[in-house]
Amino acid sequence: MELTSLIAVAIPYAAIAIFLIGFSYRIVRWSLSPVPFRIPTVCGQQKSLPWIKAGYLESPWTRMGVVARMALEILLFRSLFRNTRAELRQGPKLSYLESKFLWLGALAFHWSFLVILLRHLRFFLEPVPAFVGAIEAADGFFQVSLPVLYLTDVVILVALGYLLARRIWNAQARYISLPSDYLALALLIGLAGTGVIMRYFTRVDVIAAKQFALGLATFSPVAPENLGVMFYAHLFTLSALIAYLPFSKLVHMGGVFLSPTRNLANDNRARRHVNPWNYPVKVHTYQEWEDEFREKIAAAGLPLERQ
């Protein structure tokens, strides 16, 4: 293999290795820290008296309730859906306006990204599983242009564009943004952008791409041939993204499952939560208290333990 081919093979492998090790390390680190207290953020009526309707999802008290709450959170971004925008007007009058664009943009990006990832399984599996074909068919439903325009390709670019624009134009978002926030967006936009250019404009050789991808997936890499510069750009952006992921805020994709304000039941008074590092502390005992205030307790006519 020539040097360029070696690089084309080595970089993705290195990136995947960094991702697997780094991401596992993060998950293990989080898991090693215990959850000393059960601290759900309760967003609905508690389960108390039988005639008061309790919030099964917003204040779950069963395991199923917690799973459902987490599913809503992870699949539909339930909490972000609550978003409002506070506005202070003359009066003073504070209003809380509907503000669903962030939710919509985030949801559109994440779901289209997932669909695109699943579609890419076509390149890594032979034979191609039926569900991948089904997803492609649904995604290309409108049958415009040739090759068929995938809806998610448009949605992901629009959504990422919105998320970037929001960071730049919204004064508060700009103020809180770190270089790493732009880096993550840049990598994602680069990844999606190169993919779109390759598919619709420079027309990558799909058979060659699949040969190369299959080679990687089966640990018998072959030299990429006739794939063009866009393919390399796509491949290296992807490698950069997955290698960067464990060191970045993008670890939220694993962390969200572990969030103790969301993944615990609000059954604190019914089931005791055990803190593994609970330790004895210095307290003021009743006897010390009685000894200090003995005369006053007696004078007030309150009972004493020891006369």
Added chain:
Amino acid sequence: MSNPKPEQLVQIDYRPPSRDWMNPAVEFRRGTFCYSAAAKNLEYLNLPNPREWQPFDKDWKLPPDWKRIVLEGMRDRLRKFRSFRLFMDICVRCGACADKCHFYIGSGDPKNMPVLRAELLRSVYRRYFTLAGRLFGKLAGARDLTEDVVKEWFYYFYQCTECRRCSVFCPYGIDTAEITMIGRELLNLIGCNINWVLEPAANCFRTGNHLGVQPHGFKDSIDFAVDELEEITGVRVEAPINRKGAEILFIVPSADYFGTPHYYSLLGYLMLFHEIGLDYTFSAFASEGGNFGLFNSHEMIKRLNAKIYAEAKRLGVKWIVGAECGHMWRVLHQYMDTMNGPADFLEVPVSPVTGTRFDHARSTKMVHLCEFTADLIKHGKLKLDPSRNNHWNVTFHDSCNPSRAMGLLEEPRYILRNVCNHFHEMPENTIREQTFCCGSGSGLGTDENFEMRMRGGLPRANAVRYVRDKYGVNLLACICAIDKATLPPLLEYWTPGVEVAGVHELVGNALVMRGEAERKTDLRGQPLELQEAVHA
């Protein structure tokens, strides 16, 4: 210096400053921070670095190895709290939390956005505990821990009331209360604490309650209430203290027997318990349900909370009822059983009047008074005359902790609908799980912090203003001792003409007691008929 006027205070500029937030410089302007804790309080509680100092001093007299202590403290807490480690790592800075914080809405200071409040800590975490931060420094959002950063932490971690409203909106459930609690623990390690937290904590440790009321003073207060009740109702009630063998131990926040308007709710409790013939006792030792340890450290929560189960055991009661208080109930609901349980010497709470088994409290064995009273009303065990509250047009303020830590939303509302005729909700973005803090919780309710309290309380007061103007609401009912202490000045400032009361004050007003004399006044001593006439 006089306090700024509301029309001045409401000129809020939400445009972020040109200065980068990583610059930690803070100006300790009078009215926007709390004074340092007195050395005697630290000494009494065996806390490190007691000394004379104030936040506006140039030299904070930190211990020589303060930096090592803070970083070791961080390492230790990263190991002990998954919440802390996770919340340091997963924030994406989407900013959904920004305008959910009452301090941000009221001040426009970007470091009051929950995301930046956490970044103050995160930037240091990245610098010392992550590879990217160590390698790339500021580019990776990392910054050095300096004395200025400590001062900045102090300013902003004592400018958060741990109300958890932001965590309702965060897509990962990042809870700023966790960040602030850990931040305050770190500050405590080097002796940077505020007196409004540590004086109550020291008092509570010694006398049993925040106000430092000694046993005879406690007895006097309760006796006084009994006498006054007799004047108002013509009924002489019993109020046993430290009585062994009672069925129920009753825990109140100390403000209930020493502050107004809390005191009127105490009268309500006494009437209610007399009327149903409850076999209960107060304790002059466990004479505080509130727990300012929550605003200091996890260890202090446990130290102050220990007396409740200890006293329940000593007195030999079967179970415990807790009165109206906000952060007290966060501790009782989410911490007590874990810290000082298991309470296997108690029995599963069963109402002696209705026979209802409070199964949801079967482990902790402690029931909220609103749960207990709602159950009584539902079973028709109370004779109520809501017209005795006709002079009040009532709204209900959900206190942060009973709503977002417990989900105690419907019980108090059910009670209110049964004891008064005029009840109106505030707008939905400002109640229940989205309720706004009074702006003075978590130990910030002190006079020197007046301006910041008024700023933080603006969203709450503004929602009250809405129902005052629309429905003529003149009373805000709530179930939190800090609310009862700090909402009256807040409402007087932003929304004059609305009083504050506990739910059980209204229960007391409406409660028809056997053998009572004709009720001429409400529990505040205001003539009933006259009020009606004025209102009509």
